[in-house]
Amino acid sequence: MSIIDPSTIHADVSTRTAGARLPGRSLLRIGPVSLQVRRRAVLVAVALTVLLLLAVVLSLSLGTPYVAPADVLRALSGAGTPYDLVVFDLRLPRIVLAAVAGAAFGVAGTLIQSVARNPLASPDVIGITQGAGLAATVALTTGMGAVLVAPTALVGGLLAAVLLFALGARHGLAAQRFVLAGVAVAFAFRALTEVVMLSADPIDGLRAQIWLIGTLAGKGWTEAAWIAGTLLVLLPVLAWAGWALNSTAVDDDTARGVGLRPVARRIGLAGTGVLVAAMVTAQVGAVDFVALVAPQVARRLVRAERPPLVCAALLGALLLVLADLAGRRLIAPTQLPAGVLTAAIGGPYLIFLLLRGRRRSS
Amino acid sequence: MLSTRDLVAGYDERTVLDGLDLDLPADAFTVIVGPNACGKSTLLRTMARLLTPRRGTVLLDGSAIRDLPTREVARRLGVLPQSPLVPEGVTVADLVGRGRQPYQRWWRQWSAEDGAAVDQAMALADVAGLADRPVDSLSGGQRQRVWIAMTLAQDTEALLLDEPTTFLDLAHQVEVLDLLHRLRVERGRTVVAVLHDLNQAARYADHLVAMRDGAVVAAGPPREILTADLVRDVFGLACVVVPCPVTGAPLVVPAHTGGTALRGSATPSAAADDSDPSGASVPDARPASGDAATPLAGSYPSKGL
Numbered sequence: 001m002s003i004i005d006p007s008t009i010h011a012d013v014s015t016r017t018a019g020a021r022l023p024g025r026s027l028l029r030i031g032p033v034s035l036q037v038r039r040r041a042v043l044v045a046v047a048l049t050v051l052l053l054l055a056v057v058l059s060l061s062l063g064t065p066y067v068a069p070a071d072v073l074r075a076l077s078g079a080g081t082p083y084d085l086v087v088f089d090l091r092l093p094r095i096v097l098a099a100v101a102g103a104a105f106g107v108a109g110t111l112i113q114s115v116a117r118n119p120l121a122s123p124d125v126i127g128i129t130q131g132a133g134l135a136a137t138v139a140l141t142t143g144m145g146a147v148l149v150a151p152t153a154l155v156g157g158l159l160a161a162v163l164l165f166a167l168g169a170r171h172g173l174a175a176q177r178f179v180l181a182g183v184a185v186a187f188a189f190r191a192l193t194e195v196v197m198l199s200a201d202p203i204d205g206l207r208a209q210i211w212l213i214g215t216l217a218g219k220g221w222t223e224a225a226w227i228a229g230t231l232l233v234l235l236p237v238l239a240w241a242g243w244a245l246n247s248t249a250v251d252d253d254t255a256r257g258v259g260l261r262p263v264a265r266r267i268g269l270a271g272t273g274v275l276v277a278a279m280v281t282a283q284v285g286a287v288d289f290v291a292l293v294a295p296q297v298a299r300r301l302v303r304a305e306r307p308p309l310v311c312a313a314l315l316g317a318l319l320l321v322l323a324d325l326a327g328r329r330l331i332a333p334t335q336l337p338a339g340v341l342t343a344a345i346g347g348p349y350l351i352f353l354l355l356r357g358r359r360r361s362s
Numbered sequence: 363m364l365s366t367r368d369l370v371a372g373y374d375e376r377t378v379l380d381g382l383d384l385d386l387p388a389d390a391f392t393v394i395v396g397p398n399a400c401g402k403s404t405l406l407r408t409m410a411r412l413l414t415p416r417r418g419t420v421l422l423d424g425s426a427i428r429d430l431p432t433r434e435v436a437r438r439l440g441v442l443p444q445s446p447l448v449p450e451g452v453t454v455a456d457l458v459g460r461g462r463q464p465y466q467r468w469w470r471q472w473s474a475e476d477g478a479a480v481d482q483a484m485a486l487a488d489v490a491g492l493a494d495r496p497v498d499s500l501s502g503g504q505r506q507r508v509w510i511a512m513t514l515a516q517d518t519e520a521l522l523l524d525e526p527t528t529f530l531d532l533a534h535q536v537e538v539l540d541l542l543h544r545l546r547v548e549r550g551r552t553v554v555a556v557l558h559d560l561n562q563a564a565r566y567a568d569h570l571v572a573m574r575d576g577a578v579v580a581a582g583p584p585r586e587i588l589t590a591d592l593v594r595d596v597f598g599l600a601c602v603v604v605p606c607p608v609t610g611a612p613l614v615v616p617a618h619t620g621g622t623a624l625r626g627s628a629t630p631s632a633a634a635d636d637s638d639p640s641g642a643s644v645p646d647a648r649p650a651s652g653d654a655a656t657p658l659a660g661s662y663p664s665k666g667l
Contacts, residue, residue, distance in 0.1 A: 022459050022480075023494045027472050036471040243468035249449030250460070253412045257443065258516060259436025259464035305451035 035243075041302045041311055048314035052099065055318055059095050059325040060087055064332070093220025097283075098324040098338065099317040100224045101216070102290050104231060104280035106298070106316025109291030110307040111241060111273030114248040115266050116182075117175040122292035123277035126182025129288055130189035131160025132281040137193050137208040141200035149211070150223070150282045157278025160185050164274065165267070172252070172263040173270060214285030214339030216324050223283040230279045237272050242309045244269060249306055287339045289346030290316045290323075297349075319345070363388035363520055363552050364409055364439075369418035371408045378404040379576045381418070386569070388519075391546045392554045393563040396573035397597050402556045403444060403524050405573070409554070410441035410522045422520075436464035440513035444524040444556075448498050454508050455493040458484055461515030479515050487511035487541060503534030510541060520552040521545065527557065535559070539566050560597075564588050564611045572596045588612040 026042075028035040060072045067075075067083045075087040105123075113121045123129045135156020139149045165173070167181035193212075197205045231238070244265050247255050255262040281288065294316035295307030301315075302308045323341035330336060369382040378401040386392050394402045407413040409420050411427050420427040427435060440461070449457070461483065462476040484490040487507045492500065497508055506526060513521055523542070527535040543566055545551040557563045563570060564584040571581045572588075574596045580587045593601045593614055600617040607613075 022455050022472075023453055025472075033469045034472055035469075240468045243471060247460070247463070249452065251443070251447040253407070253441075253443035254446045256412050256432065257410065257436065257441035257513070258461060259431075259433035261432060303451075305449055 038302060038304060038308070041304070041308050044298070044301045044308075044311050045314055048311060048318055052314060052318045052321065055321045055325070056095055056099065059098075059321055059328075060091050062325065062329055063091065093224065094216050094324065095321060096221070097219055097224040097227075098216055098320045100227045100231075101280050101284045101287065102294070102317040102320025103313040104227050104276050104316070105288060105290040105320065106294035106312040106314070107231070107238065107309060108273050108277035108280065109288075109293075109316070110245070110295040110298075110309050110312040111269050112277065112291070113295050114245050114306055115173065115175070115270040115273065116179045117248065118179055119296050120292065121179055121182070122288050123274070123281060124286060124288045124291075125186065126179065126274070127160045127164055127185030127189055128157045128274050128277045129281050129286045130186045130193065131163075132157035132278060133212050133286060134189045134193045134196065135159070136211050136282075136285075137196050137200075140208045140211060141196060141204040143204075150226070153282035154278055156189075157274075157281055160189055161271075161274040161278060165271075169267075173266040174252075178266075178270065210337065211285050213337045214281075214287035214342075215327075215335075215337035216284055216287075217335055217337070219284065226283055227280050230276060234272060234276065237268070238309065241269055241272055245306055245309065285337075285339060287320065287323075287342050289339075289342040290319050293342075293346050293349050294319055363423060364554065365421040366405070366409065367419045367421065369405075369408060369415050369420065371404055371413055371415040371418075373404075377416075377576075379408065379415075382577065384571070384578055384581070386552075386554055386571075388552050389546070389550055390552060390568040391543060391566055392552075392569040392571060393567035394554070394556045394571045394573060395558075395560055395563045395596070396579075400573045400596075401576040402573050404576075406441075406522055406524050406554065406556050407443075410439065411435060412441065412443065433464050436516060436518070438518050438520065440516040440518040440521045442509050442513050442521070442523040442526060445528065446509060448505065450498055452497050453493070454489055454495050454497055454500070454511075455480065455484070457497050457508060458489070458511045458515050461512040464516060479517050483511045483514035483517075486514055486545070502529050503531070503537065506530060506534070506538055507541070510538065514545075518551075520554065523553070523555040525556050525558060527559070527562070535562065542566070560588075560593070560614045561606070561611075564613065565606065565609055584612055585610075588614070 022036065024038055024040065025036045026039050028037045057069050057072055060076075061067050061069045063086075065083075065086060067086055071081055071083050072087055075081045075083050081087075109122050112123065112126060113119055116126070132153040133156070136149055136153040138144075138156075139152040144152065163185050164178075164181050167184065168174075168178045171177040193208075197208055200208070247260050247262070247265060248269065252262040255265075277288075277291065295312040298311040298315045299305075299307045302311055319342065320338060323345065324338045327336040327338050327341045330341075364386040366382050366384045369379050369384075370377065372378040378399075382401075382405065384405070394405065396402045404413065408415050409427075411420065411432065414428075422430065422435065422439060427439075458480050459476065462472075462479060465476060466472070481490070484493060487510050489504065489507050489511050492504060492508070497505060500508065510523075510526065513523075521542075526538050526542070530538065539562060542553050542555060546553050546568075567584050569582065570584040570587060572579045572592060579596050580592055588603060589612075590601050590603045593599055593603070602615045602617055603612045604615060605611070605613065
C-alpha cells in the first residue's frame with residue numbers, strides 16, 4: 001500500500017504541466033486546431049507514400065512497350081515525350097484508379113473492423129459486396145448496358161447496408177450483432193446472386209462472374225473520379241472518424257461515462273464505412289481482400305491498438321497498385337483480375353493471423 | 363448533489379427500482395450496500411445516466427440529468443463502471459488521457475490543461491510510474507487504479523464507482539478505498555460507491571445507504587444506522603455489531619460460524635435465498651480486520667468526520 005504525500009504530487013505536476021504529452025504522440029497545431037498524432041504513424045505514412053510513388057512509377061514503366069523510369073518521370077513532368085500516349089492514356093488512368101480504390105478499401109476496412117471490433121470484418125463479410133454483386137449480376141444478365149452496371153451495383157450495396165443497419169440497430173449496432181447481421185445479409189444476397197446467375201445466359205453469367213472477382217481492366221478516370229469524389233465529400237467526416245475511432249475499443253458504459261454517445265458514434269463510423277465500401281465495390285468489383293488486410297497490417301506497422309485510418313488508406317493504395325501490376329505482368333499477355341491477386345495475398349495473410357493468434361493464446 | 367425522484371428503472375421485463383426517492387449528500391463519501399440483485403448497481407448506473415430510467419428523474423445539483431448535454435455531465439460527474447473492458451494494447455497514459463474526452467473535440471484533441479489533469483490524476487492514483495505500460499499487462503490492483511485515474515482525469519466534482527474493490531485482494535481493496543477517502547477529504551470530491559463488504563462500508567462511508575429489493579431500507583451515518591437489526595432486515599443475516607478496534611466504526615460479525623442449525627433458526631427465510639456469503643466470509647472476517655487494519659492505524663485519518 002502506498003500513501004502519496006500531497007507535496008510530491010504538486011512537485012510532480014509543476015515539473016510536467018507545461019508540456020505533458022501522451023507517450024508516443026506528438027501534438028500538431030494548426031491555428032486553433034490541435035491534433036494528437038502518433039509519431040510512429042507519421043513515419044509509417046511517409047514510408048508508405050514513398051513506396052506508393054515508387055510502385056506507381058514502376059507500374060507505369062513495366063509492360064509492352066517498356067518505358068524506362070527516367071522516361072516515365074520526364075513524361076509525368078510534362079516535357080512531352082514519345083511515351084506520352086502509353087503513360088498518360090493507357091497506363092496512368094488504371095494505376096490512379098488502383099491507388100484511389102485501394103485507399104478507399106483501406107478506409108472502409110478500417111471503419112468496419114473498428115466498429116465490428118473484429119480484424120476479419122470487411123465489406124464482403126458484412127454483405128455490402130454481395131449486395132453490390134447481386135445488383136451488378138442483375139444488370140449484366142438483363143442487358144441493362146455497361147454504363148448502368150456501376151450505379152446499379154451502388155444501389156445494391158446501399159440496399160445491403162440499409163438491411164444491415166435495420167438488423168443491427170436493435171442492439172445499438174453492438175459489435176457482435178453488427179457482424180452477425182452482416183453475415184446474414186451476405187448469405188442472403190449471395191444465394192440470390194446464384195439464382196440469378198443460374199437462370200441467366202451462360203455468357204452473361206461469366207461476365208457477371210468476372211465482375212464479381214473484381215478487375216481494373218478497361219477502367220480508369222471515370223471510376224477513379226467517382227471514388228475520389230466520394231472520399232473528398234466525406235473528408236470532414238473522415239477527419240472526425242480518425243479521432244472517433246479511438247473510442248471504439250472501450251465498452252459503452254465507459255464511453256458514456258466520459259460524455260460520448262457510443263451508439264451514435266458507431267452508426268456514424270459504420271455508415272461512413274459502408275458508404276465508401278458500396279461506392280468502391282460498385283466501381284471496381286469485389287477486390288475487398290484489400291479492405292481486410294490493409295487495416296490490420298497498418299495497425300501492426302504503427303503498433304497501435306486499432307487500425308490507423310491514414311496509414312491503412314496508403315497501404316491499401318500500395319497493395320492494389322502492386323496487385324494490379326502483378327495481375328498485368330505475371331502471365332502477360334494474359335491479364336489476371338486484381339481481385340484474384342489480392343485474394344492470393346490475403347489468403348496466406350489470414351493463415352498468418354490465425355497462427356499468430358493461436359501462439360499468443362497458448 | 364445527486365438525487366432521484368420517483369425513479370423506475372430495470373432491464374428488459376424486470377423492474378429493479380420502483381419509485382425510488384433518494385438524496386445523496388455533497389462532499390461526502392456515500393456507500394451503497396445491499397444483497398445481490400437488490401438494485402444497487404442499477405441505481406448507480408441510472409444516476410450516472412448509463413441506464414435510462416423508465417420513469418422519474420435523476421437530479422444533478424437540482425437539474426434533470428437527461429436535460430443536460432452528456433458532455434457537460436461528464437465534466438461534473440465521473441463514473442467507473444463495474445469491470446470495464448480493457449482495450450488491447452492501450453497504454454496507461456493513453457487510457458487515463460481518455461478521461462479528458464469531455465473537454466476535447468476532434469479539432470482540439472489536446473491542451474495544456476489535459477496534460478496537467480492527466481499527470482495529476484496519475485500521481486493521485488499512484489500510476490505515474492506505469493505511464494508507458496500497456497494496461498492489459500498490469501495486475502488487477504494496478505488496473506483498477508488506472509481506471510480510477512481515468513475518472514480522476516475527468517476532473518469532476520462527483521465520482522460514482524460500481525464495486526471498485528471487486529476482484530482485488532484485501533490490501534488492494536484498502537488501497538483503493540484509502541484513495542477514495544483522500545479524494546473526499548483532501549480534494550473535497552463527492553464520492554459514491556457500491557461496495558459488497560459491510561465492514562469496509564462502515565469504516566469509510568460518511569453516509570451509508572442500505573438497499574433491499576430495489577428500495578432504500580435505511581440511510582445515514584453508519585454509526586447511527588448500522589445495527590444488528592438493520593443487517594438482519596437487509597441481508598437476512600444474524601450478527602453481532604461491535605465497535606471496530608481500530609476506528610470505532612461499527613463492525614459486523616456474523617453470529618455463528620459454519621453451523622446450519624443456529625443459522626436456520628435465526629433467519630429461516632433469508633438463509634434460503636442467500637446461502638453462500640456468510641458461510642464463506644466468516645473464516646476471513648476476523649483475521650482481516652486485525653491484520654490489514656493495524657498498519658492503517660497511523661496513516662488513516664480519524665473517522666470522526
